[in-house]
Amino acid sequence: MADALTLFTSIGLSEQKAKETLKNEALSSALREAITLAQSVLGGQAVDRATGTLLYGLASRLRDPRRLPFLTQYIALRRISTELQITAALDYVKSHPQDPISQEEFESACGVGVVITPEQIEDAVEAVIKKHREQLLQERYHFNMGLLMGEARSTLKWADGKIIKNEVDMQVLHLLGPKTEADLEKKAKTPRAKAPENNNNKRKTKEEEETLNGEVKLEGKSLMEQLRGEALKFHKPGENYKTEGYVVTPHTMTLLKQHLDITGGQVRTRFPPEPNGILHIGHAKAINFNFGFAKANDGICFLRYDDTNPEKEEEKYFTGIRDMVEWLGYKPYAVTHASDNFQQLYDWAVELIRRGHAYICHQRGEELKGPSAPPSPWRDRPVEESLVLFERMRKGLFAEGEATLRMKMVMEDGKMDPVAYRIKYTAHHRTGDQWCIYPTYDYTHCLCDSIEHITHSLCTKEFQARRSSYFWLCNALDVYCPVQWEYGRLNLTYTVVSKRKIIKLVETGAVRDWDDPRLFTLTALRRRGFPPEAINNFCARVGVTVAQTTMEPHLLEACVRDVLNDCAPRAMAVLEPLRVTITNLPPDAQTEVRVPDFPADESRGSHTVPLSSTIYIEHTDFREVMEKGYKRLTPEQPVGLRHAGYVISVQRVVKDGSGRVVELQVSCSRTESAEKPKAFVHWVSQPLRCEVRLYERLFLHKNPEDASEVPGGFLSDINPDSLQVVSDALVDRSVSGASVFSKFQFERVGFFSVDPDSTPERLVFNRTVTLKEDPGKI
Numbered sequence: 001m002a003d004a005l006t007l008f009t010s011i012g013l014s015e016q017k018a019k020e021t022l023k024n025e026a027l028s029s030a031l032r033e034a035i036t037l038a039q040s041v042l043g044g045q046a047v048d049r050a051t052g053t054l055l056y057g058l059a060s061r062l063r064d065p066r067r068l069p070f071l072t073q074y075i076a077l078r079r080i081s082t083e084l085q086i087t088a089a090l091d092y093v094k095s096h097p098q099d100p101i102s103q104e105e106f107e108s109a110c111g112v113g114v115v116i117t118p119e120q121i122e123d124a125v126e127a128v129i130k131k132h133r134e135q136l137l138q139e140r141y142h143f144n145m146g147l148l149m150g151e152a153r154s155t156l157k158w159a160d161g162k163i164i165k166n167e168v169d170m171q172v173l174h175l176l177g178p179k180t181e182a183d184l185e186k187k188a189k190t191p192r193a194k195a196p197e198n199n200n201n202k203r204k205t206k207e208e209e210e211t212l213n214g215e216v217k218l219e220g221k222s223l224m225e226q227l228r229g230e231a232l233k234f235h236k237p238g239e240n241y242k243t244e245g246y247v248v249t250p251h252t253m254t255l256l257k258q259h260l261d262i263t264g265g266q267v268r269t270r271f272p273p274e275p276n277g278i279l280h281i282g283h284a285k286a287i288n289f290n291f292g293f294a295k296a297n298d299g300i301c302f303l304r305y306d307d308t309n310p311e312k313e314e315e316k317y318f319t320g321i322r323d324m325v326e327w328l329g330y331k332p333y334a335v336t337h338a339s340d341n342f343q344q345l346y347d348w349a350v351e352l353i354r355r356g357h358a359y360i361c362h363q364r365g366e367e368l369k370g371p372s373a374p375p376s377p378w379r380d381r382p383v384e385e386s387l388v389l390f391e392r393m394r395k396g397l398f399a400e401g402e403a404t405l406r407m408k409m410v411m412e413d414g415k416m417d418p419v420a421y422r423i424k425y426t427a428h429h430r431t432g433d434q435w436c437i438y439p440t441y442d443y444t445h446c447l448c449d450s451i452e453h454i455t456h457s458l459c460t461k462e463f464q465a466r467r468s469s470y471f472w473l474c475n476a477l478d479v480y481c482p483v484q485w486e487y488g489r490l491n492l493t494y495t496v497v498s499k500r501k502i503i504k505l506v507e508t509g510a511v512r513d514w515d516d517p518r519l520f521t522l523t524a525l526r527r528r529g530f531p532p533e534a535i536n537n538f539c540a541r542v543g544v545t546v547a548q549t550t551m552e553p554h555l556l557e558a559c560v561r562d563v564l565n566d567c568a569p570r571a572m573a574v575l576e577p578l579r580v581t582i583t584n585l586p587p588d589a590q591t592e593v594r595v596p597d598f599p600a601d602e603s604r605g606s607h608t609v610p611l612s613s614t615i616y617i618e619h620t621d622f623r624e625v626m627e628k629g630y631k632r633l634t635p636e637q638p639v640g641l642r643h644a645g646y647v648i649s650v651q652r653v654v655k656d657g658s659g660r661v662v663e664l665q666v667s668c669s670r671t672e673s674a675e676k677p678k679a680f681v682h683w684v685s686q687p688l689r690c691e692v693r694l695y696e697r698l699f700l701h702k703n704p705e706d707a708s709e710v711p712g713g714f715l716s717d718i719n720p721d722s723l724q725v726v727s728d729a730l731v732d733r734s735v736s737g738a739s740v741f742s743k744f745q746f747e748r749v750g751f752f753s754v755d756p757d758s759t760p761e762r763l764v765f766n767r768t769v770t771l772k773e774d775p776g777k778i
Contacts, residue, residue, distance in 0.1 A: 004028060007035060011052025021056075025410060030068065031059035037069055038076040051075060054086055064248045067093045070101065079112045082160055097241050097248040111158035121159055124152045125167045129175065140176055141183040148172075226544045227289070227296040235483055237265045237455045243483045247471045255480045259453055267299025268455045271325065271332075272445065275305045275429075276312035277499040279324045281520045281535070281556070285490040288539040290458050291330035300333035302452055306445070307339050308438050310428040318429075324522040328532045338444050339430045341451055345439050346394070348447060348477055349405060349420060353386045357476045358420060360389040361406045368404070368419065376406065376417060390421075396436045398423055407443070409472045412465045418442040446470040449482045457484045461548060488548040490539070492556070493702040495520045496714055501705070510718050511698070517766050518698040518722050520553075528695065529743055529753025529768030530556075534563040553697065557769045564743060564751045564768065569597035572609065572642070572682045573731040573746035573765075575692055577616040579663045580683070583651060585613040595643045595734070607734040610686045611644055616730050621681045622664060624653060631679040633664075640671060640680040642747060647674040682747045687730035690763040693755065694724040731763070738763065745771075 008018035008031065022028050034055045038047050047055065054075045062068060071089055074080040080089055088110045093101070107113060128151045129136065136143050148168050153159060235243045238260045241252055271290040273279065279287075294301035303325055307313050325332065338345075352358040361376045386405075393403055405421035420443035427433050446469075449457045457470070464486045474481035496502065497520060505511045505519075514521050517528035525535065538559040542549050572595070590612045596602040617633070626634045633639045638649040646668040654663035671677075697719055704714040735744060735754075742754045750771055755764040 004032060007032065011035060011047045011055065012049035013052070013056065027060055030062065030065065031056060034059050034068060034072045037072040041073055041076040047076075050081070051078070054080070054083075057083065057086055058090075061090055062093075063244075063246060064093060064097060066099075074110075074112065079107075080110060082158070084158065084161070085110050085112070094242060094248075098253050114158045116156055116159040118163070120156060121152070121163055121167050124155050124159075125164065125171055127155075128152045129168075129171050133175070136172070136175065141172075141179050145169075145172065224292065224296040226540065227293045234456055234485060237263060237267055240455075240481065240483045245467065245471070246481070246483060247475050249475050249478070251478050252475075252481070255478070259480045263453050263455070266455075267294055267297040268302070268453055269294045269299065269458055270302040270304045270449065270452060270454050272304045272306050272448075273321050274309070274312075275307050275314070275317040275321060276309065277317060278320055278502075278514045279522045280497040281492055281495075281522070281525070282490045282497055283324075284328065284522060284535050285487075285539050285542065286458075286460070287325055287328055287330060288536055289487060289544060291325070291332075293456065293458065294333075295330075299455070301330070302334050302336050302454075303332035304336045304448060304452070305338065306441065307337050307429060308440065308444050310424060310426040310438065313429045315429065320523065324526075327522070327526060328536060336448075336452065337430060338439075338448050339428060341444075341448055342431060342435055342439075344451065345444060345447060346437075348479075349439070349443070350387065350390065351477060352407065352420070352473075353383060353390060353405075355476065356383055356408070358386070358405055358407050360386045360393070361404050361417070362402065363404075364401050373416065379408065379417065393421065393423060393437050394435075396423075396425070400425060405437075407469070407473065407476075409469060409476075411442075412468045415465075418469060442466060442469050443473065446473050446482070446484075447477075447479070450474055450479045453480065454482045457482045459484060459486055460489045461486045462489070488545050490542055491548065491550040492520055493550060493552055494697045494699050494704070495553070496699075496705055497521070501714060504715060508715060510715065517693070517695055526741065527753075527755065528766050529564075529741070529751065530560050531563045531567065531743070534560040537563065560769050561751070561771070564745065568743040568745045568751055569605075569607075569734075570595065570599065570747050571607075571732055571734050571744045572684050573690075573692070573729060573749055573752075574616045574618050574682070574684050574687070575694075575726050575729045575749065576619040577684075577728070577730050578619040578622060578661065580615045580617055580648070581663060581665050582613045582615065582648065582668050583665050584667045587613050589613055593644050595732075609684070609732045609734060611641075611646075612685050615641070615683045615685045616687065617681050617683045619661075622650075622661065624661065632681060638674070638677050640677040641668075642680045642682050644683070645671045647671055647677050682749070684730045684732045686733065688733055688736060688763065690729050690731050690765060691757075692726040692729040692752070692765045692767065694726065694767045696722050696724075698722045729765075731765075735763065743768070 004022060005015070005018050008021055008028075009015055013021065021031060035047055035052075038051065038055060039045065055072065058068070058071055058075065062071065071080070071086075071093070074089070075086070080086055089106070092106055092109045096106075125148070128148050131151075132143070132148065145168060149161075149164060152164050152168065153161065156164070238256050240246055240256060241248050269290045271287055273283065291301045293299075303322060305318060305321070322332075322335065349358065359376075359378055359381050361378045363373075363376055363378075367373060389403060390405055392398060393405070400423045403423065404419045406417040407420050408417060410416050411418060419440050421437045421439055423436060424438050425436050428435060428438075446457070463484070467484045467486070470484045471481055491497075496505075502511075502514060502519065502521070505516075506513055511518060515523035515527045517524050522535075526532075535556070538551075538556045541555070541559065542551060590610050592608045593611045594606050594608050596604075596606045598604045621639070622633045623630055624635065626636050631637075631639075633648070633650065635650045635653065638647050640647050647670075648666040648668045650664055650666050652665040653661055654665065656662045699714065699717045700719050701709050701717050703709050704717040707713070710717045731746070735742075738744075738754050740754050740756050740758060743751065744753075744765075745751050748771070751768040752765040753768050755766050757764045
C-alpha cells in the first residue's frame with residue numbers, strides 16, 4: 001500500500017487524494033495499470049503531473065478496461081493532451097464497444113494531431129469581440145463574457161479553454177480599460193412585465209395546477225410528461241452500453257442485438273415488491289415511476305413478486321399488492337414471480353461456480369454482515385468441491401446456516417462476496433417442498449430482470465450500492481444485462497412505514513390493523529377515503545426526482561381535497577345534533593327541498609331532502625350569548641337554512657336539569673321576505689343515524705423514529721386524540737344505500753368515505769380530510 005501511495009503522489013495526486021483512491025479497489029487497480037503502461041511507453045521515464053492528471057481522469061471514467069492500453073498510449077505520447085480530448089476519446093470508445101477501432105476515425109473524433117496556434121486563438125477572439133463591440137462598449141463589464149468564450153471556442157474546437165479565456169480577458173481589457181466603480185456595481189435586475197390578468201395568460205404559481213386529458217400539470221409538466229422521453233435522460237432501449245458505469249464485454253453487443261430482436265425496442269420496466277407486507281405511500285411513487293415510465297413511453301411493466309423468502313410470505317400480501325397496483329389505475333402487462341425462475345437461477349448458480357465466480361462458504365450469521373466481515377477462508381476452495389457441496393445443499397444435507405453460496409465480488413459499499421443462496425427448511429407458498437435453498441435479492445433480481453428483458457430497472461437510492469453487483473453478475477454469466485437506475489424515496493413526516501413498526505402498533509393496540517386509516521399504508525389510505533387519483537397527483541407534484549424527498553401530510557391532503565371537491569357529491573350531516581322545533585310549521589307538515597350534488601355546477605344533478613317541523617343543526621352553530629364577530633344563530637340573530645329558502649329566529653331556549661341547551665324553538669320565514677341573514681347553516685330532518693370516525697395524526701412529533709426528537713421511541717409518541725368516534729351522528733337520507741368507499745362532502749363539515757364496517761342498518765363514515773387545512777398543523 002505504501003508503494004502505491006508513493007506511485008500515486010508521484011504523478012501529482014495529493015496524499016489525501018491518493019489515500020481516497022486506494023480505498024476504491026477498482027479505481028486504484030486501473031490507475032496503477034495506466035501509470036505502469038505510460039512508463040513503459042516512455043521508456044521507463046517518470047510520468048509528469050499533466051500526464052498524471054489525464055491518466056487519473058482516464059482510470060476514473062473508463063468503463064471498458066480493454067481500452068486502457070490503447071488510450072494510455074495516446075496520453076503518454078501527448079497525442080491526447082487536454083481534458084476536452086480525453087472526454088471525446090471516452091465518448092468515442094463508449095459508442096464503439098466492438099473491436100477493432102478505426103484509428104483514423106478515432107483520431108479525427110478526438111482532435112489528435114490538431115495544432116491550434118496562439119495566432120489562431122488571437123484572431124478568433126478578435127473576430128468575436130469585433131462582432132459584439134457596440135454592445136460591449138455599452139454594457140462594459142456587465143456584458144456576458146461567457147458568450148465571447150463560447151463563440152471563440154466554437155471556431156476552435158480543440159483549443160485550450162484556459163488560453164482562450166486569457167486572450168478574451170486581455171482583449172476586453174484593451175478595449176474597455178480597467179474596471180470603474182460603476183462596473184463593480186451589481187447589475188440591476190430588469191423587472192418583468194406584468195402579464196394581463198385574463199383567463200388565457202394568467203400565470204400559474206407553484207401550488208396551482210391545471211389538468212389536461214386527465215393528467216395533473218405541475219408548472220407545465222404532467223406526470224406522463226415528466227416520465228416521457230428526454231425528461232429523465234435515460235438510455236434508449238438497446239443503448240445500454242452508453243450508460244455511465246455500464247460494463248461492456250466481448251458479448252455485450254451480440255446480447256443487446258438479441259434483446260432488441262425479442263423486444264422490438266420496447267421500453268420494459270417492472271415493479272418488484274416482496275410479498276411479505278402491505279404497500280405504503282412510498283410504494284405509490286415506485287408504482288407511478290415504474291408503471292408510469294412504461295406507459296409514458298408506450299412500453300410494458302411487469303408486476304413481479306420477489307418471493308425468495310418463504311418464511312415471511314403470505315397469500316394476503318400477494319393479493320393485497322396487486323389490488324393496490326390496480327387501485328392506483330395501473331394494469332400489469334403480466335404478473336410474474338421470482339419463483340417462476342428457481343430452476344434457471346439454480347442452473348446459473350452451478351455455472352457461476354464452474355466459471356470460478358462463486359464458492360461454498362461455512363461462515364455463519366454475524367460473520368457475514370457488513371463491509372468489515374472477515375474474508376472467507378473457503379474463498380479459494382476448488383471448483384469441483386464447491387459443485388459437490390452445492391448439490392448437497394440442494395439435497396438438504398446441511399443444517400440451516402451451515403453453508404451458503406457466495407459470489408466472488410466486492411459491492412460498492414465495500415461488502416465482500418455477497419450471499420447468492422442460503423438454506424431454509426420452509427415450504428414455499430408456490431413451490432411447496434421442492435426447494436430447501438433459496439436465492440437472495442442480490443443474486444435473483446438482476447437475473448430475473450434479464451430473463452424478462454427489462455430495459456430500465458428502476459429502484460430507490462439505497463440499492464445504488466448494489467449496482468456493481470447487478471452488472472457484474474449478468475456479465476459473469478454472459479446474459480443480457482439491463483440498466484439499473486436509482487431514484488429518491490418518498491417519505492412522509494408524522495408516520496412510520498416499516499413493516500416491523502406497523503406490526504408493533506397493531507400488537508400494542510395503537511391501531512386496529514394494517515388498514516387503520518391513521519396509517520399511511522395504501523390500504524389505510526383507501527379505507528380513509530383517499531382517491532387513487534389524488535395519490536398519483538401527489539406523486540406528480542413531488543416529481544420524479546432522484547433526491548430523497550420528505551413531505552408533509554398536509555400536501556397530500558391538499559391533493560385529496562382537489563380531487564374530492566370535484567367528484568364527491570354534497571350531503572348534509574350533523575355531528576353534534578341540537579334539536580330545533582319550527583313552531584309556525586304544523587307538526588305533520590313536510591316539504592321536499594332540492595339540494596344540488598355540486599353547487600358550483602347544478603347541471604351535474606341533485607337530490608331531495610325532507611323539511612319538517614323538527615330539524616337538527618350543529619350544537620356549535622348556536623350560542624346563547626351573542627359575541628362580537630359571531631355570525632350564526634343566537635336569540636338576537638337569525639340564520640338561513642342552506643338550500644331551504646327559510647330564515648329561522650329563536651323564540652325559546654330549552655335546557656335540561658344541568659343547564660345544557662337541548663332544544664330550540666324557532667319561527668321561520670321565507671328568505672325573500674326576511675332580512676338577509678349573516679350566515680346559512682346546514683341541517684338535517686328525518687335523518688339517518690350513523691357512526692362517524694374523525695382522524696388526526698397518529699404521532700405527536702414530525703419524526704417519531706428520531707430518538708433525539710422522541711427519546712422514548714415511536715410507541716411513546718402516540719397522539720391520544722388521533723381517533724374520535726361520534727356514535728350518533730345524523731346524516732340526510734340521500735346517502736342511504738351508499739356502497740363501501742363511496743365519498744361525500746358533508747357541507748361545512750368535511751369530506752367523508754363509507755367504511756367497510758358499515759352494515760345495511762347502520763352506515764359508518766371516515767372523515768377523509770377537513771374542508772380546509774388546519775393552520776395549526778402546518
